[in-house]
Amino acid sequence: MNVHILQVGPGHGQKGGIASVLSQLAAQRNQFERAGIFISFFETRAFRSIGGLLAFGLIDVPCFVRAASRADVVHFHVSERGSFYRKFVLFLVSLLSGKRTVFHLHSGNFERFFNRSDWLTRQLAETFIRKADCVITVSTPIARWLQRWRHTDKVHVLGNMALDAEHSVPAPPLLVNQRPYIAFAGRLSEAKGLDDLFRAVADLTRKGRDIELRIAGTGDTQRWKRIAAAHGIADRVIFEGWLNGNAKLAFYSGAHLFCMPSHFESFGIATLEAMFCGRPVVGTRLGGFLDLVEDGVSGYLVDAHNPQALAEALRKLVDDPERALHMGCAGLTRAQTCFRASLIVDRYVQCYQNIAARGVGEP
Incomplete structure (x- = not known):
């Protein structure tokens, strides 16, 4: 079974953090494809100005709809603040389109962001975590915190690569x-x-x-x-x-x-x-x-x-x-x-195959 994954994260010249993670995933395309996993990328832009916000709504969202239409699974790479809000909007679009989704938290500061946020933001975060088909994070302490919203499904810990x-x-x-x-x-x-x-x-x-x-x-x-x-x-x-x-x-x-x-x-x-x-x-x-x-x-x-x-x-x-x-x-x-790259990719592949297998068995 071939599975098409759309990776959603920062781009447009951003350095470090999630941008580095996505570049490492791109470098491992061959190993993914040997396992029947085909990945593509959708880059989001920051909300640093009114122009950036307008560009997100008028350009990024319609482009995302087209990109997601070709994917089986949409994988959201999430941090706090603007990253979270951008990905949540696109997550809602994915749900309305019937796409399977991955919530992948990269922020070590997300718990503090959550606790200091208003009631609405906390509700959005809980919805994102609960409704995603798979939840991934990069370390065990963060996984323990996220697990409270995943009562019947394990939060997966996937470390990053350093190719x-x-x-x-x-x-x-x-x-x-x-x-x-x-x-x-x-x-x-x-x-x-x-x-x-x-x-x-x-x-x-x-x-x-x-x-x-x-x-x-x-x-x-x-x-x-x-x-x-x-x-x-x-x-x-x-x-x-x-x-x-x-x-x-x-x-x-x-x-x-x-x-x-x-x-x-x-x-x-x-x-x-x-x-x-x-x-x-x-x-x-x-x-x-x-x-x-x-x-x-x-x-x-x-x-x-x-x-x-x-x-x-x-x-x-x-x-x-x-x-x-x-x-x-x-x-x-x-x-x-x-933390060898081949081991990390194998763990990604297993998560994607599990999501796809659940989809096959449903009406």
């Missing part, structure tokens, strides 16, 4: 006489724990550790340079900008360790990339980190908003290169065992 890093060759550890650097990759924001990381690095440098912090990602760089200066580490923080391809892999591979002290995290593609590059990880005890990182084995997990605990975890790896090497090797093994 480029998966096929890289992990670099050897830094030489002892080289200044080690801590790698951070992600959006430059408080939500990613960047200020906590600055405080931890400042604490370590005051205690005599000769280290650097290198940051890959986009955001208000000038603001974060001022914050680094306020913490007394302006000469220790290097902003690399947005990195792709070999430059990104070299960034991970040259690091002593990878750190992402997020205040919330759905999955953590950057964390998985660092693991495939053989680097130990220091993260926070929440979201996708709980699936990715084995605390004390492939890295360390600390409580969010705790720069002191973060500094101590970083110190253990900075002071002990051999421990960092062993933990990096353990992380690589876990990434290869649990």
Whole structure:
């Protein structure tokens, strides 16, 4: 049985997040097609202006109707705020068209968004989750929260892929006489724990550790340079900008360790990339980190908003290169065992086949 899937998510030049997930799925088309799954993509635009809102209603919705007419299953990749509202409108169109649907939540902040929303938004969210034929998310903690609305159907956990890093060759550890650097990759924001990381690095440098912090990602760089200066580490923080391809892999591979002290995290593609590059990880005890990182084995997990605990975890790896090497090797093994792209695609295929099989048996 061939099954045609329409993947619905961000496009129009957007970077990172769900856009990265969709690009990874597109790269695996051949494996999907060998299993009889044929995927296509519908890109949505952001609601950053009245013009964008009008374009969504006048252009995107009619184009979506045509694209969905050729699909058996419509797979919605959802985050909070604008992403949720856009996908919900298209979800209603799909229901009216009799299409089978997938609600795929990528946001580690969706529970807070839900709890802080008005009554109507909460009702829309519950409807989306309950009425979808299949619910998927990217980590176990989020799945447990979603399960309350899926009384008779399991919420599926499908991790993300890191194709480029998966096929890289992990670099050897830094030489002892080289200044080690801590790698951070992600959006430059408080939500990613960047200020906590600055405080931890400042604490370590005051205690005599000769280290650097290198940051890959986009955001208000000038603001974060001022914050680094306020913490007394302006000469220790290097902003690399947005990195792709070999430059990104070299960034991970040259690091002593990878750190992402997020205040919330759905999955953590950057964390998985660092693991495939053989680097130990220091993260926070929440979201996708709980699936990715084995605390004390492939890295360390600390409580969010705790720069002191973060500094101590970083110190253990900075002071002990051999421990960092062993933990990096353990992380690589876990990434290869649990998060290879072929395994992730197989899980997608199984979900799609189950949805299609349910459809065949119905009148």
